[in-house]
Amino acid sequence: MIEYLLLAPVLTGILCFLTKSKKQVETVSLTGSIATLILGLILVKNVYQNNVIISWTNALFADAFSAFIVLIVSIVGFVASIYSIGYMGHEFKHGIMDLRKLKIYYILFHIFMFTMLLVGVTNNLGLWIAIEMTTLVSALLMILHTKKSSVEAAWKYMIICTVGITFALFGTILTYYGAVKILGESGDALNWTSLIAVADQFDPTIMKLAFIFILIGYGTKAGLAPMHTWLPDAHSEAPTPVSALLSGVLLNCAMYGIIRFYTIATKSTGPAFTSNLLIIFGLLSIGIAVPFIILQEDYKRMLAYSSVEHMGIIALGIGFGGALGIFGAILHMFNHAMTKSLMFFGAGNILLKHETKEIDKVSGIMKSMPATGTMLLIGGLAITGSPPFGIFISEFTILSAGFFQGNIISSVLFLLFIIMIFAGFFYNLSKMIFGTPKPGIVPGEVSRWTLGAMVIVAVFVIVLGVYIPSFFYDMIMKVVAVIRVI
Amino acid sequence: MAEVVFGSKIMQLLIAFILVSTFMILGSTRLYSCVRAFGIQSFLLACVAGIVAYSTGKYDIYIVALLTLIIKSAVIPYIFIYIIREIKVKREIELYVNISPSLIIGGTLVVISYYLIRSISIISELSSLALSASMSLVSIGLFIMISRKKALMQMLGILIMENGLFLGAISLTNGMPLLVELGIFFDVLIGVLIMGILIFRINKTFESIDTDLLKNLIG
Numbered sequence: 023m024i025e026y027l028l029l030a031p032v033l034t035g036i037l038c039f040l041t042k043s044k045k046q047v048e049t050v051s052l053t054g055s056i057a058t059l060i061l062g063l064i065l066v067k068n069v070y071q072n073n074v075i076i077s078w079t080n081a082l083f084a085d086a087f088s089a090f091i092v093l094i095v096s097i098v099g100f101v102a103s104i105y106s107i108g109y110m111g112h113e114f115k116h117g118i119m120d121l122r123k124l125k126i127y128y129i130l131f132h133i134f135m136f137t138m139l140l141v142g143v144t145n146n147l148g149l150w151i152a153i154e155m156t157t158l159v160s161a162l163l164m165i166l167h168t169k170k171s172s173v174e175a176a177w178k179y180m181i182i183c184t185v186g187i188t189f190a191l192f193g194t195i196l197t198y199y200g201a202v203k204i205l206g207e208s209g210d211a212l213n214w215t216s217l218i219a220v221a222d223q224f225d226p227t228i229m230k231l232a233f234i235f236i237l238i239g240y241g242t243k244a245g246l247a248p249m250h251t252w253l254p255d256a257h258s259e260a261p262t263p264v265s266a267l268l269s270g271v272l273l274n275c276a277m278y279g280i281i282r283f284y285t286i287a288t289k290s291t292g293p294a295f296t297s298n299l300l301i302i303f304g305l306l307s308i309g310i311a312v313p314f315i316i317l318q319e320d321y322k323r324m325l326a327y328s329s330v331e332h333m334g335i336i337a338l339g340i341g342f343g344g345a346l347g348i349f350g351a352i353l354h355m356f357n358h359a360m361t362k363s364l365m366f367f368g369a370g371n372i373l374l375k376h377e378t379k380e381i382d383k384v385s386g387i388m389k390s391m392p393a394t395g396t397m398l399l400i401g402g403l404a405i406t407g408s409p410p411f412g413i414f415i416s417e418f419t420i421l422s423a424g425f426f427q428g429n430i431i432s433s434v435l436f437l438l439f440i441i442m443i444f445a446g447f448f449y450n451l452s453k454m455i456f457g458t459p460k461p462g463i464v465p466g467e468v469s470r471w472t473l474g475a476m477v478i479v480a481v482f483v484i485v486l487g488v489y490i491p492s493f494f495y496d497m498i499m500k501v502v503a504v505i506r507v508i
Numbered sequence: 509m510a511e512v513v514f515g516s517k518i519m520q521l522l523i524a525f526i527l528v529s530t531f532m533i534l535g536s537t538r539l540y541s542c543v544r545a546f547g548i549q550s551f552l553l554a555c556v557a558g559i560v561a562y563s564t565g566k567y568d569i570y571i572v573a574l575l576t577l578i579i580k581s582a583v584i585p586y587i588f589i590y591i592i593r594e595i596k597v598k599r600e601i602e603l604y605v606n607i608s609p610s611l612i613i614g615g616t617l618v619v620i621s622y623y624l625i626r627s628i629s630i631i632s633e634l635s636s637l638a639l640s641a642s643m644s645l646v647s648i649g650l651f652i653m654i655s656r657k658k659a660l661m662q663m664l665g666i667l668i669m670e671n672g673l674f675l676g677a678i679s680l681t682n683g684m685p686l687l688v689e690l691g692i693f694f695d696v697l698i699g700v701l702i703m704g705i706l707i708f709r710i711n712k713t714f715e716s717i718d719t720d721l722l723k724n725l726i727g
Contacts, residue, residue, distance in 0.1 A: 171725060198681055
């Protein structure tokens with residue numbers, strides 16, 4: 023089962039390589055991502071019924087948490103591939119892309135999907151390998167355009183994330199060292215399924231050290247402050263559909279690594295140590311985003327800083343802990359993935375139309391592109407945490423978990439920060455959405471494809487704000503059961 | 509266990525030479541000699557892995573040793589030399605920190621690593637020698653990355669860090685499970701290739717590979 027899911031994007035990538043025209047490569051890519059989506063949903067359904075699936079002699083496995091990541095990857099991947107047709111098609115029409123580049127783009131896109139799915143379903147804590155692979159592939163996607171700024175962003179991304187990930191490898195080695203003492207030297211000693219069973223016997227000193235290295239390492243990749251410096255560059259310079267994948271999905275994959283180790287480490291060190299670290303890094307990330315969002319001049323960078331903020335919120339939710347905090351964090355992962363994709367898609371439409379990323383040079387989107395404008399407004403309200411959208415619910419859950427657990431100071435700070443971000447973000451966004459269009463801008467949407475992609479994610483954003491379907495609720499509760507230690 | 513092996517004279521000698529090769533990189537201003545020193549370092553690492561494999565009799569580790577020999581001490585230096593030739597980069601590396609302060613800082617990092625590892629009482633005395641060498645390699649690798657201007661040297665810095673971790677892993681636990689070890693080799697190799705592509709791209713767009721020029725994206 024799991025291997026078919028992994029095979030689908032790889033096969034699509036290979037088929038994209040064999041295509042001869044723009045039409046063909048688009049058809050193959052879209053079909054491939056639909057297949058990935060369907061296989062992903064089947065996997066989610068199977069896990070929902072059987073709890074755990076293991077295949078390939080223990081190498082691949084999926085529990086509720088893996089399935090949740092697979093769900094996010096396949097939905098956003100599917101939507102981004104629809105969006106790509108419109109976005110890349112527009113660039114193709116204007117001669118920015120040629121057929122060769124277009125093919126490379128789609129091949130890398132699907133390989134990127136493969137690596138992200140792999141992060142979710144490896145049993146081995148060598149999921150390090152998969153996370154490093156995501157860096158490698160996405161760096162190549164970034165340099166598709168030979169602009170100075172994108173080359174610079176890709177280099178910084180590559181270097182900073184590789185160094186970060188090297189620390190995570192050290193953390194993994196230490197965990198293995200701890201595990202070997204109990205399980206003996208075997209290939210299974212890094213497997214999640216065997217580790218979690220004996221995690222409470224690990225030496226706490228080693229696990230503390232390991233968790234610090236893991237948090238710094240994967241934290242770099244997840245964009246937690248102060249290791250986030252590469253993120254605004256990379257996310258703003260990548261082609262827009264890729265930005266959506268990077269922000270919406272890849273950050274979650276790195277967060278997944280942290281949370282997995284959090285569960286193991288907490289069993290051995292007790293909750294105080296790991297939770298406090300997560301709360302500190304979480305608050306720092308939210309806090310650092312505040313001035314950068316308020317004073318931002320580039321709208322894609324503003325969205326990137328907002329991703330730093332939201333990763334901080336997820337870390338904070340896990341740090342607060344308890345069923346409530348973890349539930350909020352997991353729900354937030356999903357909500358953020360959907361909402362941030364919506365925002366990046368909208369930003370991409372603006373970018374295609376106005377050919378600038380400066381906030382001050384864009385205005386009157388509501389008049390020139392009414393549909394994009396409306397959805398950006400919805401997305402903007404949602405991403406800043408206003409009711410009645412999904413992110414409001416998850417942020418509120420995390421906040422109440424904070425008060426409930428007695429973390430009054432952190433909760434108040436959290437509330438203060440998100441209010442400031444709301445004001446700053448919305449001030450900048452309204453400058454672009456309202457007002458009169460800039461002279462020389464022809465009214466009309468960019469493409470039906472880009473709009474269609476936005477509508478799909480907008481549905482998730484709106485529906486999850488008013489009610490959480492019972493099966494979705496059950497699924498998240500199962501994830502909480504996997505993560506929760508006490 | 510590995511501890512017995514790491515107490516032996518030959519092992520201590522190898523680890524000392526690994527440190528020496530790191531200082532060769534720190535103390536050189538010529539790209540070629542840096543790459544050569546890296547090749548020697550990787551070769552010594554392969555020897556360490558080979559001895560561990562011989563004394564534990566595990567085939568897994570033989571494979572790892574062989575891969576280290578092929579990939580890290582032959583293929584990767586070759587890729588470096590190919591890049592240097594192809595983009596006709598100036599052979600001298602420009603520095604933010606000069607050679608003599610670099611060497612002093614490197615020495616200090618080794619001493620700090622040694623005391624840091626000794627202070628963690630859980631790790632036994634014998635493998636702590638290898639572990640402190642590994643820690644030194646990681647920190648010196650980081651230092652090289654921030655103190656040299658050429659993009660190629662940042663790539664080399666990452667590889668030195670990776671070598672350090674390899675030494676750490678093999679001294680703590682006889683290396684990771686084979687599957688993980690293979691995955692890491694794969695990632696390192698692909699990583700080097702992609703960084704190579706990026707360096708070509710940097711050279712094409714900026715007409716230089718000085719990372720000095722890469723500071724336009726801020727705020």
